[in-house]
Amino acid sequence: MTGATSPGDRLSITDSRTGTVYELPIQDGTIRAADLRQIKTGAGDFGLMTYDPAFQNTASCRSQITFVDGDNGVLRYRGYPIEELAAKRSFLEVCYLLLQGELPTADQEAQWVDEITHHTFIHEGIRKFIDGFHHDAHPMGMLVSVVGALSTFYPEAKDIHNPETRHKQIVRLIAKMPTIAAFLYRHAAGLYYAYPDNDLRYTGNFLNMMWKGTELKYKPDPVLERALDVLLVIHADHEQNCSTSTMRLVGSSQADPYSSMAAACAALYGPLHGGANEQVLRMLTAIGQVSNVPDYIRRVKAGEFRLMGFGHRVYKNVDPRSRLIQKVAEEVFEVTGPSPLLDIAREIERIALEDEYFIGHRLYPNVDFYSGIIYLAMGIPVEMFPVLFAIGRTPGWLAQWEEGLSDSEQKIGRPRQVYTGPEPRHLPD
Ligand code: CMC
Numbered sequence: 001m002t003g004a005t006s007p008g009d010r011l012s013i014t015d016s017r018t019g020t021v022y023e024l025p026i027q028d029g030t031i032r033a034a035d036l037r038q039i040k041t042g043a044g045d046f047g048l049m050t051y052d053p054a055f056q057n058t059a060s061c062r063s064q065i066t067f068v069d070g071d072n073g074v075l076r077y078r079g080y081p082i083e084e085l086a087a088k089r090s091f092l093e094v095c096y097l098l099l100q101g102e103l104p105t106a107d108q109e110a111q112w113v114d115e116i117t118h119h120t121f122i123h124e125g126i127r128k129f130i131d132g133f134h135h136d137a138h139p140m141g142m143l144v145s146v147v148g149a150l151s152t153f154y155p156e157a158k159d160i161h162n163p164e165t166r167h168k169q170i171v172r173l174i175a176k177m178p179t180i181a182a183f184l185y186r187h188a189a190g191l192y193y194a195y196p197d198n199d200l201r202y203t204g205n206f207l208n209m210m211w212k213g214t215e216l217k218y219k220p221d222p223v224l225e226r227a228l229d230v231l232l233v234i235h236a237d238h239e240q241n242c243s244t245s246t247m248r249l250v251g252s253s254q255a256d257p258y259s260s261m262a263a264a265c266a267a268l269y270g271p272l273h274g275g276a277n278e279q280v281l282r283m284l285t286a287i288g289q290v291s292n293v294p295d296y297i298r299r300v301k302a303g304e305f306r307l308m309g310f311g312h313r314v315y316k317n318v319d320p321r322s323r324l325i326q327k328v329a330e331e332v333f334e335v336t337g338p339s340p341l342l343d344i345a346r347e348i349e350r351i352a353l354e355d356e357y358f359i360g361h362r363l364y365p366n367v368d369f370y371s372g373i374i375y376l377a378m379g380i381p382v383e384m385f386p387v388l389f390a391i392g393r394t395p396g397w398l399a400q401w402e403e404g405l406s407d408s409e410q411k412i413g414r415p416r417q418v419y420t421g422p423e424p425r426h427l428p429d
Contacts, residue, residue, distance in 0.1 A: 086234055223334065251401040300357075
């Protein structure tokens with residue numbers, strides 16, 4: 001987000017402690033926090049800092065990747081509106097756009113798709129690693145571990161300053177995430193592993209690895225294949241959210257991309273972030289029927305719990321992704337048949353959008369409100385929802401990680417604190 005500022009704009013600050021006036025340059029709607037350090041009461045003073053728990057008003061980087069205007073419900077990747085990309089481009093084209101800055105030409109796309117397709121297999125050692133998990137291990141817990149374990153299989157990934165090495169790991173991660181995800185599902189279900197089918201498209205192959213049975217060749221439903229493509233596009237990036245900031249922060253220590261992305265997956269696991277779609281489904285199931293919705297809303301307003309899938313740190317009017325998802329839901333239900341949970345979700349939305357509490361708090365359905373219902377209709381178990389989110393977010397994490405590495409202003413991330421602990425004291429003699 002940028003403010004309307006001109007080159008000569010300044011912020012005048014008068015320090016009431018000393019009466020000194022400071023002129024701080026304003027650039028792109030921001031002042032540099034480091035400029036505040038000159039504001040001191042005396043020579044021994046450290047200088048002023050900002051205090052911003054949860055980074056609610058702090059820009060941690062300059063980025064050319066994703067633009068979000070939360071007040072107006074706008075989301076753009078590299079300048080392109082999410083609505084146009086979701087309607088007209090595939091997930092792999094969007095991956096290329098996020099990573100390279102431009103959409104691929106036909107030749108570039110063919111080469112990119114070929115490269116990804118030929119890295120979909122995972123090392124058999126990874127398969128054995130997955131075998132070691134309990135059958136009821138949560139797939140996100142497994143995902144965090146498996147993505148981290150990849151770094152031990154590709155030690156050259158540590159060479160993060162080499163663009164070719166970086167590219168190789170990026171290709172590997174985008175290509176292998178669906179394979180890992182499907183293997184995690186199959187492991188939990190006690191099913192044999194279905195290996196990648198390189199004749200299929202990215203999402204079709206994922207459906208193949210999830211659902212292939214005894215047939216020689218799995219044929220993905222084109223509507224579901226495309227719906228999944230749109231869902232992945234919608235999730236592909238969302239600027240400096242919790243998991244992306246984690247990716248950048250861990251990456252700033254020059255850790256390899258697998259270790260950084262394992263940390264990003266861990267951040268995504270939380271129920272307030274990528275774990276929310278799973279929580280939405282659990283909530284809808286707990287509500288059980290449409291007639292129970294008003295009482296549930298009453299309890300949310302009484303502060304007993306939050307309405308999962310509602311609210312967003314940035315979007316305060318509409319989450320443009322939730323509009324797109326509703327369209328996908330209609331297409332998917334044409335194929336799978338309607339979901340009874342959809343009626344409950346629509347009733348929640350209807351009541352909440354007319355309710356003073358939700359209007360006053362500017363709480364609207366977010367991307368996770370409907371995505372879980374679609375995944376469930378596709379037959380994907382609830383525990384797998386955040387894993388699907390992670391597949392979609394992979395190119396965003398990687399593009400942001402690379403951008404951070406090539407930004408000459410970045411250093412190892414290291415926030416400050418305001419110490420509120422005991423004054424110096426000593427152990428008794
Ligand atoms: N249900 C009920 N009340 C809510 C909700 C909700 N879902 N979200 C926020 N509020 C209330 C909150 O209680 C507080 O009220 P008050 O000011 O009276 O104390 C006020 O709204 C502001 O809440 P906040 O926690 O300061 O807002 P935030 O910007 O820090 O939180 C959020 C954003 C997404 C974490 C939050 O809205 C939430 O917990 N939503 C439910 C979880 C969810 O759906 N997460 C998915 C987010 S979108 C995908 C992603 O990012 O991964």
